[in-house]
Amino acid sequence: xxxxxxxxxxxxxxxxxxxxxxxxxxxxxxxxxxxxxxxxxxxxxxxxxxxxxxxxxxxxxxxxxxxxxxxxxxxxxxxxxxxxxxxxxxxxxxxxxxxxxxxxxxxxxxxxxxxxxxxxxxxxxxxxxxxxxxxxxxxxxxxxxxxxxxxxxxxxxxxxxxxxxxxxxxxxxxxxxxxxxxxxxxxxxxxxxxxxxxxxxxxxxxxxxxxxxxxxxxxxxxxxxxxxxxxxxxxxxxxxxxxxxxxxxxxxxxxxxxxxxxxxxxxxxxxxxxxxxxxxxxxxxxxxxxxxxxxxxxxxxxxxxxxxxxxxxxxxxxxxxxxxxxxxxxxxxxxxxxxxxxxxxxxxxxxxxxxxxxxxxxxxxxxxxxxxxxxxxxxxxxxxxxxxxxxxxxxxxxxxxxxxxxxxxxxxxxxxxxxxxxxxxxxxxxxxxxxxxxxxxxxxxxxxxxxxxxxxxxxxxxxxxxxxxxxxxxxxxxxxxxxxxxxxxxxxxxxxxxxxxxxxxxxxxxxxxxxxxxxxxxxxxxxxxx
Amino acid sequence: xxxxxxxxxxxxxxxxxxxxxxxxxxxxxxxxxxxxxxxxxxxxxxxxxxxxxxxxxxxxxxxxxxxxxxxxxxxxxxxxxxxxxxxxxxxxxxxxxxxxxxxxxxxxxxxxxxxxxxxxxxx
Numbered sequence: 159x160x161x162x163x164x165x166x167x168x169x170x171x172x173x174x175x176x177x178x179x180x181x182x183x184x185x186x187x188x189x190x191x192x193x194x195x196x197x198x199x200x201x202x203x204x205x206x207x208x209x210x211x212x213x214x215x216x217x218x219x220x221x222x223x224x225x226x227x228x229x230x231x232x233x234x235x236x237x238x239x240x241x242x243x244x245x246x247x248x249x250x251x252x253x254x255x256x257x258x259x260x261x262x263x264x265x266x267x268x269x270x271x272x273x274x275x276x277x278x279x280x281x282x283x284x285x286x287x288x289x290x291x292x293x294x295x296x297x298x299x300x301x302x303x304x305x306x307x308x309x310x311x312x313x314x315x316x317x318x319x320x321x322x323x324x325x326x327x328x329x330x331x332x333x334x335x336x337x338x339x340x341x342x343x344x345x346x347x348x349x350x351x352x353x354x355x356x357x358x359x360x361x362x363x364x365x366x367x368x369x370x371x372x373x374x375x376x377x378x379x380x381x382x383x384x385x386x387x388x389x390x391x392x393x394x395x396x397x398x399x400x401x402x403x404x405x406x407x408x409x410x411x412x413x414x415x416x417x418x419x420x421x422x423x424x425x426x427x428x429x430x431x432x433x434x435x436x437x438x439x440x441x442x443x444x445x446x447x448x449x450x451x452x453x454x455x456x457x458x459x460x461x462x463x464x465x466x467x468x469x470x471x472x473x474x475x476x477x478x479x480x481x482x483x484x485x486x487x488x489x490x491x492x493x494x495x496x497x498x499x500x501x502x503x504x505x506x507x508x509x510x511x512x513x514x515x516x517x518x519x520x521x522x523x524x525x526x527x528x529x530x531x532x533x534x535x536x537x538x539x540x541x542x543x544x545x546x547x548x549x550x551x552x553x554x555x556x557x558x559x560x561x562x563x564x565x566x567x568x569x570x571x572x573x574x575x576x577x578x579x580x581x582x583x584x585x586x587x588x589x590x591x592x593x594x595x596x597x598x599x600x601x602x603x604x605x606x607x608x609x610x611x612x613x614x615x616x617x618x619x620x621x622x623x624x625x626x627x628x629x630x631x632x633x634x635x636x637x638x639x640x641x642x643x644x645x646x647x648x649x650x651x652x653x654x655x656x657x658x659x660x661x662x663x664x665x666x667x668x669x670x671x672x673x674x675x676x677x678x679x680x681x682x683x684x685x686x687x688x
Numbered sequence: 689x690x691x692x693x694x695x696x697x698x699x700x701x702x703x704x705x706x707x708x709x710x711x712x713x714x715x716x717x718x719x720x721x722x723x724x725x726x727x728x729x730x731x732x733x734x735x736x737x738x739x740x741x742x743x744x745x746x747x748x749x750x751x752x753x754x755x756x757x758x759x760x761x762x763x764x765x766x767x768x769x770x771x772x773x774x775x776x777x778x779x780x781x782x783x784x785x786x787x788x789x790x791x792x793x794x795x796x797x798x799x800x801x802x803x804x805x806x807x808x809x810x811x
Contacts, residue, residue, distance in 0.1 A: 284710055354749075449717045586746075605748060608748055663721075663746045664721035664723060664772075666722075667723035667724070667746060668723050668724075668771060668772065
């Protein structure tokens with residue numbers, strides 16, 4: 159099977175050459191092979207009729223383009239088919255269960271899409287006069303109100319574009335608060351099980367990252383935090399902790415940890431990626447959190463994971479609220495006001511700067527607020543309860559066959575298995591995940607968190623029905639039993655039924671091909687299917 | 689020449705006051721196919737426990753910690769072009785850095801081959 163038009167046959171050969179169960183085109187019935195648009199494009203056609211320009215004198219002078227751009231040209235149906243075919247190759251939550259742990263791939267209700275397409279939200283421009291977008295500003299202010307209410311925090315910086323950007327925003331607010339207090343601490347504590355973006359964010363801001371080991375049960379021990387604080391006494395900027403953590407476990411000592419950090423003059427950054435487990439059940443503000451990003455694109459639906467942009471507003475405690483970046487919302491006498499520049503600041507407002515040029519991801523705001531308002535506070539709470547219930551349903555359905563690194567106990571919104579159930583089978587976590595593709599499932603998160611050997615992190619979310627979970631569990635059980643029976647042929651080299659077999663990830667990483675080059679004419683040879 | 693080992697799965701051989709540091713065969717097995725190696729510049733001073741290099745595989749990115757205090761005198765720049773050497777020859781040609789030790793006593797208490805083997809069996 160080959161990917162490019164160069165590798166496709168252009169004419170049948172006398173000798174034939176299309177093997178049984180192979181096809182001449184490379185298509186498999188309605189599963190289309192699709193070449194790159196540069197390969198199928200030509201330069202002698204055009205999808206639209208353009209009038210020939212009349213004689214004119216170009217004003218570009220020496221800046222005029224001197225070489226052909228070599229842009230692909232296609233007829234309108236060809237261009238449409240190209241992108242429709244590509245879109246059908248994308249696995250999405252709309253296509254099937256997507257148990258990617260720590261990603262909260264939940265259903266995006268179509269009501270969200272309808273609301274986001276309202277012209278008053280979809281067709282506004284950030285540079286429009288404010289008086290013409292008061293409704294849009296009201297909408298953002300209402301979302302901001304929901305976010306601070308659900309988290310029990312003081313303020314929210316709306317503009318960050320996604321989770322890691324939100325982390326950076328929160329940590330910059332923490333740094334600004336230290337600077338304002340005349341301090342310059344250098345150490346940020348990060349548990350071993352953290353998302354990789356946590357230490358990366360701290361390092362980007364010039365902090366020294368000090369790791370905190372987990373105790374036997376997979377959670378952070380207050381004593382370990384206190385020990386690290388003592389080792390770096392007077393130099394603690396803060397801690398970055400995820401709750402529930404990446405092992406799917408609730409950090410029970412979170413309040414004591416927050417108190418220890420605050421006693422050391424540090425701030426508590428909470429990674430909010432797993433907020434879907436606790437919405438309506440616990441408020442980060444009550445747990446001592448000073449800053450937390452909220453992945454609107456996870457917790458509050460919206461399409462993501464190849465389907466749309468992220469949005470990562472950051473809620474801030476009373477102590478950090480003055481440092482929120484521009485632009486921010488202020489309660490005014492006549493409703494919310496956007497504060498866009500330093501000239502508009504009041505006493506006490508000390509924004510650390512600006513994360514984005516404008517206000518943030520408008521479309522994501524609309525979708526998130528539509529999700530909140532259609533669910534209501536009670537519905538959001540139930541969604542979290544159902545997410546936790548579903549993860550535990552999967553846990554109980556699989557724990558006799560698979561292996562739980564921290565024993566049989568309640569998990570939160572995701573369940574973590576290790577690979578000890580595959581010991582001596584010759585099948586690895588990677589092989590197992592690839593075999594799931596053959597069964598029509600997007601694999602779970604694998605080899606993360608790093609603290610667990612051969613980790614498999616499954617997050618079903620509340621979107622899945624019991625019937626969908628039962629089929630998933632039955633499929634997983636079948637795969638596990640197959641591996642344990644020694645049927646390695648089903649795993650090694652999988653996927654076998656996908657449009658592409660096992661990719662050489664090593665070669666892709668070591669020798670990535672980052673730019674398409676038009677092959678020399680001599681290399682373009684019609685070639686019979688093998 | 690005695691080879692010493694750390695609990696972080698690094699090996700150390702010593703010639704004079706220069707220690708050659710690499711990762712063990714067990715470490716490369718755990719990492720899987722290595723796709724990227726980031727090395728320090730010669731002349732950099734490191735303290736025991738500092739990040740001396742970064743090794744990235746298809747599964748994970750991981751630090752190589754300096755097992756001793758000292759100054760980096762040489763990094764194995766060949767690994768940057770051919771990271772796969774770490775999988776092929778981890779305890780030989782794919783050494784990471786050479787460190788001029790400032791405190792040779794830090795070698796005391798490191799594991800020898802037998803002790804490391806026993807350590808692995810206990811994992």
